[in-house]
Amino acid sequence: MKTINLEFDFLMGPIVKDMYSVSKNKLVTGIDLIDNDEELTILNEKASSLYSSFYEFDKDDLCNFNTNLAKEHANELLELINKIKSRINSLNDGSIVINDLATSQIKNF
Numbered sequence: 001m002k003t004i005n006l007e008f009d010f011l012m013g014p015i016v017k018d019m020y021s022v023s024k025n026k027l028v029t030g031i032d033l034i035d036n037d038e039e040l041t042i043l044n045e046k047a048s049s050l051y052s053s054f055y056e057f058d059k060d061d062l063c064n065f066n067t068n069l070a071k072e073h074a075n076e077l078l079e080l081i082n083k084i085k086s087r088i089n090s091l092n093d094g095s096i097v098i099n100d101l102a103t104s105q106i107k108n109f
Contacts, residue, residue: 002031002095004088006081006102008051010063014081014102015044033091040087047080047102070109077106 005016015034017027028035054070055063070077081102088098 001097003097003099004029004031004034006084006098006100008047008102008105010055011052012048013044013051014047014084015040031096033093033096034088037087037091040084040091043080043084043087047077047084050077050080067109070106074106074109078103081106 006014007016008014015029017029017035019028019030020026021028021035024035034040050073051070054066054073056066057063081100085098085100088096
């Protein structure tokens, strides 16, 4: 079994890509079924961009997470996570397990 972790971090995720592919010149999950799916790539980029927009930088370039903004967009982010999980499940050949930490992160805003 291979595990797909869903988790948010600034400019990353929710699909955690923690392996560097020299041939693709980018971070990947290491699961071709996931890494090569265009729909998942688009959904992941939308979710990552939305989540990263909750971070703000002050005049001293200190980074702060805007919880109020995150709460305003929580439902939109949850919808993207659900679409990502649904897409992974539709591609799943029985060898992939989803470890969804992103949903609890969103619910804790």
